[in-house]
Amino acid sequence: MMPQASLLSGDRLHLSHGPIDLIIGSDGARSVAFRAAFARFESVLDELAAELPLLRQPVERRPEGKIARRMYRAALPYADGVTTPMIAVAGAVAQEILAAMTEATALTRAYVNNGGDIALHLTGAATFRVAIASPDNGNLGVVDIGSTDAIRGIATSGQRGRSLSLGIADAVTVLARSASMADAAATQLGNAVDLQDNASITRAPANVVRDDSDLGSTTVVTHVGRLAPSDVARALRAGETAANALRQACLIDGAALFLQGQNAVVGLSATLKFQQKAPEHA
Secondary structure, three states: OOOEEEEEOOOEEEEEEOOEEEEEEEOOOHHHHHHHHHHHHOOHHHHHHHOHHHHOOOOOOOOOOHHHHHHHHHHHHHOOOOOOHHHHHHHHHHHHHHHHHHHHOOOOEEEEEEOOEEEEEEOOOOEEEEEEEOOOOOEEEEEEEEOOOOOOEEEEEOOOOOOOOOOOOOEEEEEEOOHHHHHHHHHHHHHHOOOOOOOOEEEEEHHHHOOOOOOOOOEEEEEEOOOOHHHHHHHHHHHHHHHHHHHHOOOOOEEEEEEOOEEEEEOOOHHHOOOOOOOOOO
């Protein structure tokens, strides 16, 4: 299948190729930016496929491709024998397409949304509002980001999302200085929200759940039953501790963690206008 492009309502561009599905918006010279986005997008999947065996291995040897190197850098702080550069693939792709747009023309505001992992470009008085939703479309809150904020990447992960998780969070949304950094950190924090030896949690080897998983035989969560409120709070505290450590290491700017109607928020100040709303848990 060849890369596909189409215009959506609201002057947005939709790009798709295999598993990659992007929604793109911009102010300014939109047509120039969109042409640049598609020109770069045409080679993305082949570029990643060329190094896929390496990218699916634990972080160790530096890859060659531009996107792959960005994935490697974002994953490197979490190299622990399990983490692979694939932890940051969605954010890294979004970041690369956005870079092609801003290099092609001057833009005041632009974004690339890769399945919920978002790369941002903001200048001057431009702002970007993010509505945070749980995997079941529950409204979790709103974040307003301005050009003077350091945040340029947003990512969401969790056990109920599209990727496998070692943890039990319904959703973890991370704000960071790049989309690839946010992507990697969201996965790590989703893993950190967890409880050991709880009968309500079912786990299985990743390669049994998905035979193409880069996690191999690492045990992942397959189901989370109803937990006692005290257990939910304990799992969120573990995630909050991990989030504070990442913030102190300047790997994230803020995070919101959600599990069965409870939440924990780290580093999202009032200036970002984060409005907390507990999600509904199915």
